[in-house]
Amino acid sequence: TINPLIFRLAVFVLAAFIGYYVVWAVTPALHTPLMSVTNAISAVVVVGAIVAAAASALGSPDPDIVQKVWTAKWLGAGAVALACVNIFGGFMVTNRMLAMYKKKERPAPTEAASPSAQNK
Amino acid sequence: MSTVDISALLYLVCAVLFIFSIRGLASPETARQGNKIGIFGMALAAATTLFLVKDNLDGATFGLIAGGVVVGGGVGAVLATRAPMTAMPQMVGMFNALGGLASLLVALAAFYAPASFGLLGAEGTIAPRSLIEMSLSVLIGAITFSGSLIAALKLNGSISGGPILLPLRHVINLLIAVGIVALIAITANSNGAQSGGGMLLIWIALLALIFGITLVIPIGGADMPVVVSMLNSYSGWAAAALGFTLSNFALIVVGAIVGASGAILSYIMCKAMNRSFISVIAGGFGGDDAG
Numbered sequence: 403t404i405n406p407l408i409f410r411l412a413v414f415v416l417a418a419f420i421g422y423y424v425v426w427a428v429t430p431a432l433h434t435p436l437m438s439v440t441n442a443i444s445a446v447v448v449v450g451a452i453v454a455a456a457a458s459a460l461g462s463p464d465p466d467i468v469q470k471v472w473t474a475k476w477l478g479a480g481a482v483a484l485a486c487v488n489i490f491g492g493f494m495v496t497n498r499m500l501a502m503y504k505k506k507e508r509p510a511p512t513e514a515a516s517p518s519a520q521n522k
Numbered sequence: 523m524s525t526v527d528i529s530a531l532l533y534l535v536c537a538v539l540f541i542f543s544i545r546g547l548a549s550p551e552t553a554r555q556g557n558k559i560g561i562f563g564m565a566l567a568a569a570t571t572l573f574l575v576k577d578n579l580d581g582a583t584f585g586l587i588a589g590g591v592v593v594g595g596g597v598g599a600v601l602a603t604r605a606p607m608t609a610m611p612q613m614v615g616m617f618n619a620l621g622g623l624a625s626l627l628v629a630l631a632a633f634y635a636p637a638s639f640g641l642l643g644a645e646g647t648i649a650p651r652s653l654i655e656m657s658l659s660v661l662i663g664a665i666t667f668s669g670s671l672i673a674a675l676k677l678n679g680s681i682s683g684g685p686i687l688l689p690l691r692h693v694i695n696l697l698i699a700v701g702i703v704a705l706i707a708i709t710a711n712s713n714g715a716q717s718g719g720g721m722l723l724i725w726i727a728l729l730a731l732i733f734g735i736t737l738v739i740p741i742g743g744a745d746m747p748v749v750v751s752m753l754n755s756y757s758g759w760a761a762a763a764l765g766f767t768l769s770n771f772a773l774i775v776v777g778a779i780v781g782a783s784g785a786i787l788s789y790i791m792c793k794a795m796n797r798s799f800i801s802v803i804a805g806g807f808g809g810d811d812a813g
Contacts, residue, residue: 417775421782428548436547437751444757445621446776449571450764454631455586456575457638474635479586481627486594488621494602
């Protein structure tokens with residue numbers, strides 16, 4: 403069996419390649435919304451924050467350990483709050499930018515100019 | 523299938539959704555749909571995580587998490603709705619700062635309760651490998667936080683948009699970098715909470731906070747969107763480092779995707795503005811034409 407660390411490293415490197423290839427085709431006008439949505443997605447750290455908030459002393463009666471676990475839980479809760487500002491704010495800001503972009507582009511040019519629209 | 527396996531499969535679905543989301547934002551026809559897919563992916567990631575930790579979800583824990591979501595989500599929603607359209611880039615910068623701070627807090631939490639995350643070895647110590655990963659999360663999270671904050675303030679005009687050149691800044695940056703590397707080496711050999719407490723990580727955080735400022739402050743305001751995109755990439759790498767610490771598939775994969783795509787996006791943005799990527803990013807290190 404593969405060492406779990408090596409397996410994770412492989413997944414990490416391949417995922418980085420996906421990230422590398424997925425953004426090249428972006429339209430210049432969409433640079434800022436794309437940045438905004440990847441920023442919102444980077445708040446996936448909320449996953450780690452929830453795990454931290456759910457930390458447990460695993461039944462240990464040691465008051466020192468219990469106190470440290472509570473420190474971890476509060477740090478986790480703080481991280482959940484910060485990440486949620488990023489998530490809600492990030493996706494809503496992206497939505498606002500895209501709404502503006504669409505209004506601007508609606509009159510004629512998008513339909514006429516892009517051949518890809520006809521193909522669909 | 524175990525809870526961990528089911529969660530990993532659901533995280534895989536999240537990762538695919540996020541790839542479609544980023545891809546969707548690349549063209550006008552699919553952009554709005556891309557944003558919706560991203561929201562769905564994030565909701566699924568959070569729900570999957572609640573499922574993963576379901577055995578620990580007592581009332582107090584659920585209250586902490588729900589409280590965080592309500593407070594953070596509320597603040598984020600209000601900020602996103604009230605900000606004028608012209609202030610969008612600095613809003614993204616500020617949100618990114620908070621995301622970086624969140625990674626920092628999670629890394630500290632893992633340090634304080636290592637047993638809960640399966641990081642405690644047989645002798646009651648944390649493995650050097652985990653300590654290095656935690657140090658990196660703290661380091662990148664802190665740089666992201668202070669750097670993004672400076673970028674947002676520059677974009678907002680709260681501090682001068684012009685490049686602020688500190689005297690001896692190369693020497694200062696070099697000293698800070700050496701100090702951080704030394705602290706990480708000490709942390710890696712510290713066995714964790716038993717010796718040194720959390721102070722080593724706090725010191726790394728403090729130095730990294732200063733580093734974030736000294737890296738961004740010499741870069742001119744016109745280049746700030748590129749800097750925000752670059753710092754956005756950093757927050758992805760910070761999340762990935764946490765993923766290694768917590769053995770969390772979603773954090774590793776999504777962190778790497780965001781890290782790489784953010785870096786490429788900042789390169790693309792530079793090209794679109796006819797700026798040299800190296801001179802913008804190196805502005806903090808001494809590129810003379812930055813700003």
